[in-house]
Amino acid sequence: MTLHYAQTVVILRAPAVVDRYGNETSVRDWTRATRTTVRRVSVQPDASTEDTGDRPVVTSGWRLVTRRGVDVDLLPTDRVVALGRVLDVDGDVSRWTLGQRHHHTEARLKEVEG
Template sequence: MSVHYAQTVVLLRAPFLVDRYGNTTSVRDWANATRTTVRRVAVQPDASTEDEGDRPVVVSGWRLITRRGVDVDLAPGDRVVALGRLLDVDGDVARWTLSGRHHHTEVRLKEVSG
C-alpha cells in the first residue's frame, strides 16, 4: 500500500429540510446526515486565501484524491470530515477517465474560519 493513500475520511450527506407547508427547502438538516467511512484516500493541502475586511476570514483549501479505479459518492453540498476538520465540498466532483474507464476521483474541499 502506498503512503499516499493512507487517510480515512467520513463523508456526510444531509437531507434537505421541509418547511411547514411540505415544501423542500435549500437548507440541509446536518443533525440527520448520513455518514459513510472511506479508507485509503489522500487528503492534501490546496490553495488558501485570507480576507481582512470587517471580519478576518481564512478559507483553507484541501483536495481529496482516490486511488486508481476508486470513486466516492460525493456531490456539491456534501461535507467531509478529514484530518480532524469539517470540510465542505467546493464545486463539482472531478471524475477522471482514461480510455473510457474511470481512473480516479478528485474533490476540492474548503474550510472557512472567521
C-alpha cells in the first residue's frame, strides 16, 4: 500500500425532501443522511477562489481520487466528510477507463465559507 491512498472519508447521502403534493424536490434532508465509510483514498487540495463583494466568500476546492481499479458509490448530490470538513461534490463524478476497464474514480469537492 502506498501512503498516497491512506485517507478515510465518509460519504453522506441524503434523501430528497418531498413537498406537500408528494413530489420530490431538489432539496436534501441532511438530518436523515446515510453514512458510508470509504478507506484508502486520496483527498488533495485543488483550486480555491475568493469573492470580496458584499459578503466575503472563500470556496476551497479538493479532489478525491481512488486507487487503481477501485470505484466508489458517489453521486453529484452527495457530500463527503474528509480532513475534518464537510465537502459538497462539485459536478459529475469522473470514472476513468483504460482499455475499456475501470482505472480509477475522481471527484471534485468544494467547501464554501462566508
